[in-house]
Every structure is written in C-alpha cells, then in structure tokens.
Amino acid sequence: MKILITGKNGQLAQELHKRKPANIELVALDRNDLDITNATQVTQAIAEHKPEVVINAAAYTAVDKAESEKEQAYAVNATGPENLAAACKEFGIRLIHVSTDFVFDGQSSTPYQPQQPVRPLGVYGESKAAGEAAVQSLLPEAVILRTAWVYSAHGANFTNTMLRLMNERDQLGVVADQIGTPTSTHTLAEAIYTLIEKPQAKGTYHCTDAGAASWYDFAVAIYEEGKEAGLLPAEKQVQIKPIATADYPTPAARPAYSVLDKTSLVAEVGIELKHWRQALRQVLKEKAAP
Ligand SMILES: NC(=O)C1=CN([C@@H]2O[C@H](COP(=O)(O)OP(=O)(O)OC[C@H]3O[C@@H](n4cnc5c(N)ncnc54)[C@H](O)[C@@H]3O)[C@@H](O)[C@H]2O)C=CC1
Numbered sequence: 001m002k003i004l005i006t007g008k009n010g011q012l013a014q015e016l017h018k019r020k021p022a023n024i025e026l027v028a029l030d031r032n033d034l035d036i037t038n039a040t041q042v043t044q045a046i047a048e049h050k051p052e053v054v055i056n057a058a059a060y061t062a063v064d065k066a067e068s069e070k071e072q073a074y075a076v077n078a079t080g081p082e083n084l085a086a087a088c089k090e091f092g093i094r095l096i097h098v099s100t101d102f103v104f105d106g107q108s109s110t111p112y113q114p115q116q117p118v119r120p121l122g123v124y125g126e127s128k129a130a131g132e133a134a135v136q137s138l139l140p141e142a143v144i145l146r147t148a149w150v151y152s153a154h155g156a157n158f159t160n161t162m163l164r165l166m167n168e169r170d171q172l173g174v175v176a177d178q179i180g181t182p183t184s185t186h187t188l189a190e191a192i193y194t195l196i197e198k199p200q201a202k203g204t205y206h207c208t209d210a211g212a213a214s215w216y217d218f219a220v221a222i223y224e225e226g227k228e229a230g231l232l233p234a235e236k237q238v239q240i241k242p243i244a245t246a247d248y249p250t251p252a253a254r255p256a257y258s259v260l261d262k263t264s265l266v267a268e269v270g271i272e273l274k275h276w277r278q279a280l281r282q283v284l285k286e287k288a289a290p
Contacts, residue, residue: 002027003196004051006036006084007058011155012098015185016055021193027051031058036080039087046087053196056084056097059128063102066124067251077127082134089139094199096192101148101180101208103129106255113261114146114204122252132204143195144204145188148258149218152185153287158215159280162222163231166238176216176242180258181208184279191271201269206260209276216242221277222284229284 001024007013008030020026027049034045036058046054060066060076081097088095102125103118120126135142151157159182165172191207213221219240226232245254265271 001025001053001196002049002051003053003055004029004046004049005055005057006034006080007031007056008033010057010059010061011150011152011157011185012188013055013057014154015152015189016057016192019186019189019193024193024196036083037075039083042083043087043090046091046093050091051093053094053096054084054088055192056081056095059098060124063122063124063254064251066127067122070123070127073123073127074130077124078130078134081131082138085135085138085142088142095135095139095142096195097131097135097142097144098188099132099144099146100125100128101146101258101260102255103132103146104255104258106178106257108257111259111261112206114206114264121255124252136204141202143201145192145195146204146206146260147183147188148208148260149180149182150185150188151182151283153283153290158182158218159222159283162219163226166223166226166232167236169238171239171241172219173241173243173248174216174219175245175248176214177245178254178256178258179212179214180255181210181212181260182218182276182280183208184276184283186283187273187279191265191269194271195269198269205265205269206262207265207271208260208262208273209279210262210273211275211277212259213276214242216240218276218280221280225277225281225284228281229288231284231288 066073
C-alpha cells in the first residue's frame with residue numbers, strides 16, 4: 001500500500017518513517033516538495049504519487065507565535081487540510097488528518113469526547129478547529145485524529161527542553177495547573193498504522209497515551225526517568241517547583257484541562273494504550289541508547 005505523508009521533517013512524520021511496516025511504501029514530502037497551503041501543488045503531488053492514503057502530519061505548531069501570525073497559522077492549519085481534503089475527494093483517496101486537544105476550552109473536569117463541541121482559546125486552536133471543519137465537510141469519510149502534548153526522542157518538544165534545562169540549572173518552575181496527557185510519537189505512529197488497516201474507521205478519534213498529568217508531573221517524571229536512562233548525570237540535583245499558569249504568562253491561553261477520551265479508538269479501532277509514564281520510559285531509554 002502506498003501512503004503519502006506531509007510535513008516530512010516534523011516529529012510525527014519522522015516517527016511514521018521510522019516505524020513503517022514492511023507492506024507500506026511511504027512517500028514523505030517536506031514543505032519544499034509539497035507546501036500544503038498551495039492547492040495546485042497538493043493536487044499535482046497526489047496525481048503524481050497516486051497514494052491510497054494521505055496522512056497530514058504537516059502543521060503550524062508554534063502555539064504562542066500563532067497569536068501574532070494568524071494568517072500563516074490559518075494557511076497551514078485550515079487551508080492546508082482543506083486543500084488535501086479536496087484533492088483526496090477528487091481522487092478517491094483516504095485522508096488521515098492530525099489535530100489537537102487545543103480545540104477545547106479546558107473548562108471540563110472529565111475527559112473530552114470526540115463529538116463534544118469545540119471552543120478553542122487561541123489562534124492555533126482556532127486554526128486547527130477550522131482545519132477539522134473543512135476536512136469534515138469536504139470529506140466526511142476522513143479520519144480526524146486528535147492528540148495532545150506530543151514528544152519524541154528528537155526534535156523541539158517539552159521533554160527535550162526539560163532535559164536540556166535540567167542539565168543546565170539547579171532549579172526549575174513548571175506549571176502545575178494545566179492537566180493533559182503526554183503522548184509519545186511511538187503511540188501516535190502505531191495508532192495511525194493500525195487505523196490504516198481499518199478502512200471502516202472514519203470521523204473523529206482521540207489518541208493520546210493513557211492517564212493524565214500536569215506539566216509539573218511530566219517534568220518530575222522526565223527528571224526521574226531521564227536519570228534512570230543516563231540522560232542526566234546521577235549526581236545532578238534539580239529542584240522542580242510547581243508554579244501557577246498565572247505566574248508563567250504566555251501570549252496564547254492554554255486549556256486548563258485537556259484530557260481526551262480515547263474509548264472509541266480503543267473499542268472500534270482496537271488500539272491498546274499504555275500509561276504515559278511507561279511510554280516516556282521507553283522513549284528516554286531509546287534516546288539514551290538508539
Ligand atoms: N506537538 C504537539 O505537542 C502537538 C501536536 N499536535 C498535532 O500533531 C501533528 C504533528 O505535530 P508535530 O509532528 O509535533 O509537528 P512539528 O511541528 O514537529 O512538524 C510539523 C511539520 O509541518 C511542516 N510544515 C509547516 N508548514 C507546512 C506547509 N505549509 N506545508 C508542508 N509542511 C509544512 C513543518 O516544516 C514541520 O516539519 C500536527 O497536526 C499538530 O497540530 C497536536 C497536539 C499537540
């Protein structure tokens with residue numbers, strides 16, 4: 001089966017490349033080969049490669065910068081998926097589009113269901129919600145896979161930032177009043193490959209690792225598991241302090257609670273999810289000894 005992946009150099013696309021099953025032929029294109037904001041390029045790439053499935057792993061993911069770059073965020077996160085959905089519809093191709101927990105406002109105290117109404121708090125979330133809506137209306141048989149707090153062994157993400165800061169500093173303050181679920185790209189990539197084998201799956205699904213954590217909890221786990229994996233010197237002591245969102249102002253507001261309900265993914269697609277801390281341990285071990 002031939003699959004086309006957009007956003008080749010991103011965290012998720014790289015993991016999809018690494019975990020490619022033997023029966024899949026991957027064509028991964030970066031923005032120089034395929035800029036998803038360009039409808040003509042999208043149609044040409046799909047006509048040329050003739051994939052059976054397109055995975056949209058391309059996105060504008062700079063949550064804070066999006067507040068001042070609204071046009072760019074919308075071009076990549078809304079117009080991009082719209083272009084892909086239109087081309088997939090024209091050529092009869094399945095689309096798996098990746099979206100985010102930031103489409104929700106965070107006012108819930110129980111996990112968000114896939115069908116719950118969206119109400120994003122910032123430009124990034126709004127632009128991703130607009131992308132979801134475009135995909136849904138043009139191509140209802142597409143899969144929209146929402147995820148959250150994504151990290152991998154490499155690339156710019158919370159885990160790698162924390163490891164760097166923990167190597168440099170003796171003290172760190174980390175936000176303790178935003179709750180979500182850290183998600184390894186391993187989990188996401190495996191879920192996407194399982195979804196590909198289930199052509200009947202369509203509509204919105206949620207995919208994160210299991211459990212819930214604050215960024216503070218996540219940082220403490222990175223410290224402990226990072227030491228265990230040898231990514232931090234055994235003698236290095238870092239005091240990690242819980243802080244409030246109000247004490248760490250950012251341009252974009254973030255949901256206070258964005259745990260996603262994965263019941264339909266587990267029941268309908270047959271995906272087994274492991275606890276986020278187990279996933280973290282595995283990623284850090286692999287990072288230490290690739
Ligand atoms: N990183 C995170 O914490 C989260 C990510 N997500 C979603 O997961 C998906 C994958 O995210 P990551 O791999 O972390 O993102 P990433 O930022 O690592 O990669 C995105 C890739 O898209 C590419 N790109 C940007 N504009 C493009 C364009 N016009 N045409 C083609 N490619 C373009 C970038 O060059 C980059 O390589 C995205 O849809 C993102 O919104 C959802 C929740 C959290």
